[in-house]
Amino acid sequence: MINLNKCFKLNLGYRMASRTDTKTRILDAAEKLFAERGFSETSLRLITSKAEVNLASVNYHFGSKKELIRAVLARYLDVFMPNAAAEIVALQKSPQTASLDEIFSTLIQPLLDLNTLRSGGTIIFLQLLGRGYIESQGHLRWFITTHYGAYLASFIAAVKQSAPHIPAVEMFWRLHFTLGTIVFTMASADALNEIAAADYDEHNDTEAILRKVIPYMAAGVAVPVPTN
Amino acid sequence: MINLNKCFKLNLGYRMASRTDTKTRILDAAEKLFAERGFSETSLRLITSKAEVNLASVNYHFGSKKELIRAVLARYLDVFMPNAAAEIVALQKSPQTASLDEIFSTLIQPLLDLNTLRSGGTIIFLQLLGRGYIESQGHLRWFITTHYGAYLASFIAAVKQSAPHIPAVEMFWRLHFTLGTIVFTMASADALNEIAAADYDEHNDTEAILRKVIPYMAAGVAVPVPTN
DNA sequence: AAGGCATTCACACAAGCGTTTTAAAGTTAA
DNA sequence: TTAACTTTAAAACGCTTGTGTGAATGCCTT
Numbered sequence: 001m002i003n004l005n006k007c008f009k010l011n012l013g014y015r016m017a018s019r020t021d022t023k024t025r026i027l028d029a030a031e032k033l034f035a036e037r038g039f040s041e042t043s044l045r046l047i048t049s050k051a052e053v054n055l056a057s058v059n060y061h062f063g064s065k066k067e068l069i070r071a072v073l074a075r076y077l078d079v080f081m082p083n084a085a086a087e088i089v090a091l092q093k094s095p096q097t098a099s100l101d102e103i104f105s106t107l108i109q110p111l112l113d114l115n116t117l118r119s120g121g122t123i124i125f126l127q128l129l130g131r132g133y134i135e136s137q138g139h140l141r142w143f144i145t146t147h148y149g150a151y152l153a154s155f156i157a158a159v160k161q162s163a164p165h166i167p168a169v170e171m172f173w174r175l176h177f178t179l180g181t182i183v184f185t186m187a188s189a190d191a192l193n194e195i196a197a198a199d200y201d202e203h204n205d206t207e208a209i210l211r212k213v214i215p216y217m218a219a220g221v222a223v224p225v226p227t228n
Numbered sequence: 229m230i231n232l233n234k235c236f237k238l239n240l241g242y243r244m245a246s247r248t249d250t251k252t253r254i255l256d257a258a259e260k261l262f263a264e265r266g267f268s269e270t271s272l273r274l275i276t277s278k279a280e281v282n283l284a285s286v287n288y289h290f291g292s293k294k295e296l297i298r299a300v301l302a303r304y305l306d307v308f309m310p311n312a313a314a315e316i317v318a319l320q321k322s323p324q325t326a327s328l329d330e331i332f333s334t335l336i337q338p339l340l341d342l343n344t345l346r347s348g349g350t351i352i353f354l355q356l357l358g359r360g361y362i363e364s365q366g367h368l369r370w371f372i373t374t375h376y377g378a379y380l381a382s383f384i385a386a387v388k389q390s391a392p393h394i395p396a397v398e399m400f401w402r403l404h405f406t407l408g409t410i411v412f413t414m415a416s417a418d419a420l421n422e423i424a425a426a427d428y429d430e431h432n433d434t435e436a437i438l439r440k441v442i443p444y445m446a447a448g449v450a451v452p453v454p455t456n
Numbered sequence: 457a458a459g460g461c462a463t464t465c466a467c468a469c470a471a472g473c474g475t476t477t478t479a480a481a482g483t484t485a486a
Numbered sequence: 487t488t489a490a491c492t493t494t495a496a497a498a499c500g501c502t503t504g505t506g507t508g509a510a511t512g513c514c515t516t
Contacts (some may be wrong), residue, residue: 045503135368192401
């Protein structure tokens with residue numbers, strides 16, 4: 001019942017220019033902290049102090065911490081999902097069916113574009129996704145499938161078409177294996193990169209890791225189902 | 229400086245029989261709650277009320293919440309790691325080199341044996357592992373590699389021998405992809421099973437999921453590294 | 457200039473947290 | 487039984503958490 005006006009605030013451009021929007025400052029600080037520390041380990045006080053805004057402004061602009069979490073995720077999903085789906089349908093326009101590698105690779109550019117949205121956007125988004133899936137037992141899964149289900153469907157359809165020998169049930173499981181692979185990897189990316197740098201003198205950026213993981217996932221999704 | 233006596237408490241059998249050990253009651257309640265809700269979302273008050281013991285007994289027996297978490301994990305790792313390593317060396321005794329599928333399948337029995345240890349032990353263990361890796365940014369990874377590194381090494385060596393065409397660095401990444409796959413899958417196993425049951429009339433127990441994920445992981449680990 | 461609205465601010469609140477403390481109860485050994 | 491010790495019990499501590507309140511501030515419109 002509070003803040004109904006927010007919905008109609010068309011932001012007529014009367015904000016001062018010297019300082020970014022409070023709402024944006026909160027989102028920017030929150031997403032970074034959420035990604036690297038998790039949702040429940042990140043207090044609103046830490047967020048607002050990093051954002052240099054007042055504590056109460058979170059509840060004023062977002063209503064609650066839970067809604068702030070949703071807003072943080074939605075800011076990425078609203079950009080990524082349409083872009084990814086567009087790439088998928090563009091790929092499917094081609095005469096011959098695409099390989100799984102091609103389909104997964106198609107997602108790389110939309111993911112990397114999140115970096116131009118905000119610095120470190122790609123990995124932040126994937127880490128948020130992973131944390132959300134694990135921490136908020138089921139809530140995020142519900143939120144994504146209900147709000148972005150159409151985009152997901154086009155992706156799943158493309159995958160199924162590229163691997164017609166995999167039954168639907170099996171594909172359901174394998175795509176969730178894939179989600180786990182990418183999301184856990186990105187959540188641990190910093191730690192893994194440190195180890196890789198120390199043990200193998202190899203440092204990978206986000207794109208390099210993505211390109212490493214794609215063959216892994218594509219092979220796993222397409223491998224024939226054991227008959228026994 | 230407190231509770232040094234605990235180390236020397238040889239437990240001369242003077243406990244009453246009608247009620248299980250307080251320490252065990254705490255561990256049993258804690259592992260279940262930790263697995264399904266996460267560490268920081270599980271309060272000591274919730275644990276002790278489920279275990280029907282006094283709140284202070286956690287700090288008396290374990291010193292702190294952090295040490296309780298370690299104890300919960302160690303109780304599984306101390307059983308699983310030696311068993312798994314034993315199976316691996318037994319497999320390597322055979323003349324021809326084992327396939328990746330065989331190596332991964334070798335881990336199934338030690339994992340399922342955790343179910344005889346405690347009801348639901350297998351999935352609890354894997355969920356704890358996943359939560360630990362993601363929540364305790366790096367602490368658990370350090371704990372495991374320092375305390376159980378020898379066991380891990382024998383497993384990694386076996387995998388490398390079965391996929392000699394994969395460079396060491398690449399294998400490092402792929403084994404962590406694999407960890408992510410299994411751990412994320414198990415952390416979401418309940419939710420996924422619900423969806424699978426609703427959409428495909430298929431219900432899988434822990435073993436069935438493990439057997440589904442093994443071909444996926446084995447194919448991913450062994451897939452040739454792209455040259456470009 | 458004045459009124460109105462959106463936003464910011466400092467502060468307080470109640471609840472929950474991990475941990476500590478002090479006393480009571482129970483068990484073993486002399 | 488007494489004495490020493492381990493284990494449980496109840497209560498409180500200090501701290502942090504998310505959230506609510508009411509006043510002050512700033513910006514725009516009239």
